[in-house]
Amino acid sequence: MNIEKKTKLNPIEVGFRKNKKIPVIPLARQVFETCCANPHSHPRGQLIFAESGIMRVFCEKRSWLVPPTQAVWVPPHYEHQVYFQNKVSLLNIFIDESAVSTLPTSCIVIKVSKLLKELIYKAAKIGDNYELNSPEFRLMMVVIDEIAQAEKDELFLPLGSDTRLMKTINALLDNPSSQKSLNDYAKHSGASSRTLLRLFKKETGLSFSDWRKRMKLQKAIEILVQGKSVNEVSCELGYHNSSSFIEMFRKELGLPPVKYLAKNCEAKF
Amino acid sequence: MNIEKKTKLNPIEVGFRKNKKIPVIPLARQVFETCCANPHSHPRGQLIFAESGIMRVFCEKRSWLVPPTQAVWVPPHYEHQVYFQNKVSLLNIFIDESAVSTLPTSCIVIKVSKLLKELIYKAAKIGDNYELNSPEFRLMMVVIDEIAQAEKDELFLPLGSDTRLMKTINALLDNPSSQKSLNDYAKHSGASSRTLLRLFKKETGLSFSDWRKRMKLQKAIEILVQGKSVNEVSCELGYHNSSSFIEMFRKELGLPPVKYLAKNCEAKF
DNA sequence: TTTCTATATTCATTGTCTTAGTATAGATAT
DNA sequence: ATATCTATACTAAGACAATGAATATAGAAA
Structure with a gap:
């Protein structure tokens, strides 16, 4: 974009x-x-x-x-x-x-x-x-x-109904750190990668990587709120270094992880 | 029933x-x-x-x-x-x-x-x-x-009270695909075919074949909403091919099955 | 009149291929 | 913890063709 x-x-x-x-x-x-x-x-x-x-x-x-x-x-x-x-x-x-x-x-x-x-x-x-x-x-x-x-939720994760799509979505949710590519998921789900791509767009409104990104953001905030370090979170989400994670995070939510937390989530103690 | x-x-x-x-x-x-x-x-x-x-x-x-x-x-x-x-x-x-x-x-x-x-x-x-x-x-x-x-539904299925009529109506409802003629139902119900014809007209306001048609339309929508294919529905209603069913459907409701569904009924799931 | 047999046409879904565009690893710096 | 840079692997999405489902049509039969 x-x-x-x-x-x-x-x-x-x-x-x-x-x-x-x-x-x-x-x-x-x-x-x-x-x-x-x-x-x-x-x-x-x-x-x-x-x-x-x-x-x-x-x-x-x-x-x-x-x-x-x-x-x-x-x-x-x-x-x-x-x-x-x-x-x-x-x-x-x-x-x-x-x-x-x-x-x-x-x-x-x-x-x-x-x-x-x-x-x-x-x-x-x-x-x-x-x-x-x-x-x-x-x-x-x-x-x-x-x-x-209406419920406020900027990171809402829309699901789908197609079996192949849901198979992929469940796999992603079960294993947020996985580095698998769309192709890998396609093989596992029984659809071609093009079809899986289309299914994501059609049923969730989001592209494959936008969906995965949201899922990771949700997970990230979930873990950060527990008090874990940015480094740990990066690892748990499958990033090889925190820079990459931070970059992604800031691009999406406007602020880097810790600052975002401070502003949007209850201060820890 | x-x-x-x-x-x-x-x-x-x-x-x-x-x-x-x-x-x-x-x-x-x-x-x-x-x-x-x-x-x-x-x-x-x-x-x-x-x-x-x-x-x-x-x-x-x-x-x-x-x-x-x-x-x-x-x-x-x-x-x-x-x-x-x-x-x-x-x-x-x-x-x-x-x-x-x-x-x-x-x-x-x-x-x-x-x-x-x-x-x-x-x-x-x-x-x-x-x-x-x-x-x-x-x-x-x-x-x-x-x-x-709300629109009045022109597709509603009127029933009756006469026992002989209801016997016929129930038989029709129980077996929508049956090809039986008015005569067959007459024998089964204990009324002459002429009487049965009059009963349909008098109690439901519809002729025998109009009533059966309407019943099939209702049944069709009922099954289609469950997500079954046009072909399956055609079979279940006793048609030998989908063309015939589609023709009847469109003639009555103005739109072919799938388009009608899309316009009038909840998307599946 | 309705439905059937047969044929034709439209449409949606899917897969392959291709291209431009994007995300991340890895290095480096603050 | 955060920002920036570049090379590279991956994704997004259009074009195209193949498939099968849905639909239309016209003449024959019940």
């Missing part, structure tokens, strides 16, 4: 152009090729949800890789930037400042439950053409409620 | 016993074996939804075979009776008279959309333990809205 290769998108102005007093404005958009919406902010908060494809969202000096199992909440006025990889089917929910009191005040990644997904679909179908206190209005309120209740 | 073999269920009284002023009371129940809730009525309206398994609902001198893609709306005070075949996972939504103004005033079968299904699941999880104007309350209001907006 190369952030420098920006392509300017048509600015999204629906949320501002219309002077409607409705609190929630859903907006569906198709992105057809790798591109990047330049940094911008607006007075409405925004839930960014890619129902298919994958995106990277930048906000508050952090970035997240976001598959269709997750969405990003960007509070009102927060500057954000979104990078789309290839084709992405995008569903945005713009929420007026007056209606965000129950929502988080910083940028977070949430899990998208089946219910929330269906609600977003319906909201997108309705669009901004509804009256106050109509059934559509009530649905929009529930969309807000569901976002507010 | 034998309706006579009734077993009395513990009466469902949640809707009446509690004196809560909440408009919507969801209730999940597991039925573990073939049994029958005796005829009864209550001041709340009731949406009856079997998320898995099959049930027969009797109301207003009509009856329907209801699979998990459908639900039945019973308005307040309407006497109804439900027969459960084997294990059924039941989700009921009781709605107070004060909140049914947008809902149908007679007993109908509706399609359960993905959204409605997820809403019902969440409602069942919430139960009757919520406050007015809470997020949970708002969700319940949307449940009502969604029931009100």
Whole structure:
């Protein structure tokens, strides 16, 4: 991914152009090729949800890789930037400042439950053409409620259902330090490496190495919280030196391991 | 299937016993074996939804075979009776008279959309333990809205009450692939073929062959949802090849099997 | 009218090959 | 514990072909 290769998108102005007093404005958009919406902010908060494809969202000096199992909440006025990889089917929910009191005040990644997904679909179908206190209005309120209740989890590991994929996923979970390549797992699972690759993308929304990376990050934090050293963690995850591990960690989570822990996890004692 | 073999269920009284002023009371129940809730009525309206398994609902001198893609709306005070075949996972939504103004005033079968299904699941999880104007309350209001907006299911399977008719209907249900003619069923049921024909028309509103067609369509969807192939379904319904089955299916429902499923039913798993 | 036999067409899945792009080991420095 | 650099092994993803499932169609038969 190369952030420098920006392509300017048509600015999204629906949320501002219309002077409607409705609190929630859903907006569906198709992105057809790798591109990047330049940094911008607006007075409405925004839930960014890619129902298919994958995106990277930048906000508050952090970035997240976001598959269709997750969405990003960007509070009102927060500057954000979104990078789309290839084709992405995008569903945005713009929420007026007056209606965000129950929502988080910083940028977070949430899990998208089946219910929330269906609600977003319906909201997108309705669009901004509804009256106050109509059934559509009530649905929009529930969309807000569901976002507010959604679980926060930036490292959520989506699983799959295909047997070959699950065989691989289980092998990876059982042995996080393994250096096996996609090819090795392919042989073990009974699918070609190309197929396994496709299965990862299709069912988890993440590529093979993105998935493995997330798994390692989860594991890393799990072990670090127990008080083990960065070196130990590197080993347990199968890295040959801590530099490599640290590099990976920082690239993904914005901060190197120890600093990240200090900031995000309860101080040890 | 034998309706006579009734077993009395513990009466469902949640809707009446509690004196809560909440408009919507969801209730999940597991039925573990073939049994029958005796005829009864209550001041709340009731949406009856079997998320898995099959049930027969009797109301207003009509009856329907209801699979998990459908639900039945019973308005307040309407006497109804439900027969459960084997294990059924039941989700009921009781709605107070004060909140049914947008809902149908007679007993109908509706399609359960993905959204409605997820809403019902969440409602069942919430139960009757919520406050007015809470997020949970708002969700319940949307449940009502969604029931009100739900499509009537043109595919519902009407049953009858005449013994000879029901003998035939049960034989058909038990053996969907049978090629038997109306005459064969007539002999078996003890009515002349002419009488049986009239009974079908009078009690189900459908001709013999229309009824059988509809039964096959319902069965088809039921099996397809389980993940079986179009070919398997064709066989199970007694067609000698999938083309014939597909042709019939598309002629009736506008779309070929797989496309219809994708559009109208939950993705498998 | 419906279903069957037969044939044709579309579509989704998978595997092979290829390319550009990416992650990590290993060395080195702070 | 962390950062940076380079060489190398690996991955991501497009193009293509092969397969088999799903679908369409048209004439014959029940």
